Amino acid sequence: MDHAAPQSPAGLRTTPSWLLNQAAAHAGRLISAGFAAHDLRGYHYRLLAALTESGPASQADLGRRCGIDRSDVVAAVNDLAGRGFVVRAPDPADRRRNVISLTDAGADEARRMTDTVARVQDDLLAPLSSAERDELTRLLTRLLEHHSRG
């Protein structure tokens, strides 16, 4: 936390990709700090959120849903299973797959992390009015939609 105001070259300071990078980096620091209390990280939260929303799924499905690589899902699920937030069971209908399901403790943790995330958003967006927050969300969503449709 040096906040030594990295006053990058002026040319960069007005470059959207640079601004995005810096803003995302800052958001990431806030998120990390928030998640540290849970001793979990972004990966874990994304998986818990996906499971909360859509119920049990295979690891490959989870990876696709969360934009996480198959191989990274393995490690994250290991962690979550080790803490009892998730159960990994072979899929009887397709023995290639594991079915990952949320436990009660996992559902609780997901709720707590969601609260943490909400608090971080408030912190992150503090300088913006409610309308501006919506506008920012809208613009970013448009950007991502455009770039995710081949």
Place this chain on the structure above:
Amino acid sequence: MDHAAPQSPAGLRTTPSWLLNQAAAHAGRLISAGFAAHDLRGYHYRLLAALTESGPASQADLGRRCGIDRSDVVAAVNDLAGRGFVVRAPDPADRRRNVISLTDAGADEARRMTDTVARVQDDLLAPLSSAERDELTRLLTRLLEHHSRG
């Protein structure tokens, strides 16, 4: 370039910190791709931009200006000096320091990279109108300003 539309959990899809992260990741991919043609990376461009704007500086100064760690500046300056884009000379007025100066070739390369960056911005912001681009820039700038003042 899979653009397999990472359709993250809906809860995440509207979370600003997540959107920022995703948008920045995409911008980063575009920037990296653009810089690959120069066989240089973000670090190098930032340094060249700072030197172009403010003239010769010590490595520590450059690091502070660009938000790059001292130790990372060393490696980046090594690269740039090895390609003749930059000259590293001891500061006669303070023998602890090196003065880094742009060569003519370095100034040229900086211009070319600036062009590349501009092209990437257009690509990145394609779905947004000019007014929307300004609005996005404004919002992100406000965010960063707020969070960089202790």
Place this chain on the structure above:
DNA sequence: TTCGGAACGTTGGCCTAACCAACGTTGGCG
């Protein structure tokens, strides 16, 4: 004037997020 702390460049490390290749297993389809 000396002495202690601060800044400098440098080395060497460590961590996170992301991605990729390969392998053996399993499923499904021609």
Place this chain on the structure above:
DNA sequence: CGCCAACGTTGGTTAGGCCAACGTTCCGAA
């Protein structure tokens, strides 16, 4: 049946950022 695709898993690599330590050099306060 035979082949290809999907699955989970292991074991990498990369870029980016950060930190600790060291010897050198500078400077200000005793």
